[in-house]
Amino acid sequence: MNELNSLAIIAVAALIHASFQLSVSMLTLLSSHTIGARRSHARLLGLSGAFTLGVLVMTVLLLCTVALLAQIMLYSADSTLTWITACGLLFGLGSAVWIFYYRKEQGTTLWLPRGMARYLSDRTKATKQTAEAFGLGVSSVFAELLFIFAPILVSALILTGLSPALQLAGIALYALVSLSPLITVNSLIGSGHKISRIQRWREENKSFMQFIAGGGLVALGFYIYVDQVLSPTVMAAAGGF
Amino acid sequence: MPKRPLIDVVKRGGKRSTEAFDPTKLHASVLAACMSVRSPEAMAESAAESVCTVVIEWCRTRPEVTSDDLRRVAADHLNRIHPEAAYLYKHHRLVL
Numbered sequence: 001m002n003e004l005n006s007l008a009i010i011a012v013a014a015l016i017h018a019s020f021q022l023s024v025s026m027l028t029l030l031s032s033h034t035i036g037a038r039r040s041h042a043r044l045l046g047l048s049g050a051f052t053l054g055v056l057v058m059t060v061l062l063l064c065t066v067a068l069l070a071q072i073m074l075y076s077a078d079s080t081l082t083w084i085t086a087c088g089l090l091f092g093l094g095s096a097v098w099i100f101y102y103r104k105e106q107g108t109t110l111w112l113p114r115g116m117a118r119y120l121s122d123r124t125k126a127t128k129q130t131a132e133a134f135g136l137g138v139s140s141v142f143a144e145l146l147f148i149f150a151p152i153l154v155s156a157l158i159l160t161g162l163s164p165a166l167q168l169a170g171i172a173l174y175a176l177v178s179l180s181p182l183i184t185v186n187s188l189i190g191s192g193h194k195i196s197r198i199q200r201w202r203e204e205n206k207s208f209m210q211f212i213a214g215g216g217l218v219a220l221g222f223y224i225y226v227d228q229v230l231s232p233t234v235m236a237a238a239g240g241f
Numbered sequence: 242m243p244k245r246p247l248i249d250v251v252k253r254g255g256k257r258s259t260e261a262f263d264p265t266k267l268h269a270s271v272l273a274a275c276m277s278v279r280s281p282e283a284m285a286e287s288a289a290e291s292v293c294t295v296v297i298e299w300c301r302t303r304p305e306v307t308s309d310d311l312r313r314v315a316a317d318h319l320n321r322i323h324p325e326a327a328y329l330y331k332h333h334r335l336v337l
Contacts (some may be wrong), residue, residue, distance in 0.1 A: 023337050026297045032329065038282075107335020108295030117337040196325045199332065 013151035014177035019213040022144040050130035054137020067156035083228040090221030097214035274330035
């Protein structure tokens with residue numbers, strides 16, 4: 001796999017990560033409560049900025065951790081088997097996203113167990129300090145680990161095959177693309193847009209987002225299967241050409 | 242704000258204990274919804290007052306109401322005077 005191809009796969013995986021909505025939902029709630037409680041605009045920007053920073057830190061930490069583990073384990077494991085596992089995960093999670101990601105009710109309610117959703121919602125409402133907002137951002141990434149693990153794993157596996165300089169570029173690319181919805185929502189809120197309009201847009205387009213996320217996972221899984229599993233096997237069978 | 246009627250509110254799904262109806266809580270939640278959509282403060286106060294008056298009037302003939310009833314009646318009235326705020330008020334539990 002050439003370098004451009006590797007970075008393109010990382011960007012697509014990050015785009016799939018970006019289509020998962022838990023962090024965006026929490027940022028919307030946090031901003032809504034902050035404006036509703038008549039806190040200053042500077043406080044609103046501080047809290048939403050700290051939340052986004054928390055998401056950034058946790059995303060980069062997760063990606064680096066999985067990449068490190070993959071690098072250690074790939075010395076002893078068969079890499080074709082690793083890619084097959086990653087593809088299986090992508091296909092399975094793609095189907096799960098199509099079936100489970102949003103609940104079939106009004107609003108943008110997610111797959112989360114209701115007790116956990118209520119807890120996160122209450123914590124978001126109670127957040128007043130930037131340190132709390134940072135922690136909330138960190139926990140929002142962790143809460144969505146079930147779904148974001150597949151794109152993170154694929155990116156981590158790709159990163160292990162790159163040079164150190166390109167690894168840094170890959171991590172930066174992943175972080176930037178996966179955070180793009182949060183950056184967009186932050187900019188909209190900071191520039192005075194109404195939360196209700198943002199939330200209404202999210203609700204009207206949730207089926208499309210769900211389809212894109214699930215379809216992206218399946219398509220990425222198919223591409224990686226052909227590129228990393230099928231092609232080397234066929235080449236080996238044809239005598240290594 | 243109109244006089245507070247003596248009625249019990251059955252909390253969400255009946256799983257939590259009932260509590261006395263407190264119009265100030267309703268006022269605060271409607272006000273927060275209006276402020277969240279960046280309404281001017283006077284307009285938000287006026288909308289919250291209006292919703293409280295309608296809900297208190299609706300409660301007068303009922304000895305016991307559910308929190309969902311209160312939310313529905315408040316949202317219906319708020320929808321007539323401030324649709325953007327009503328949308329947030331109705332959906333704030335449906336974001337996550």
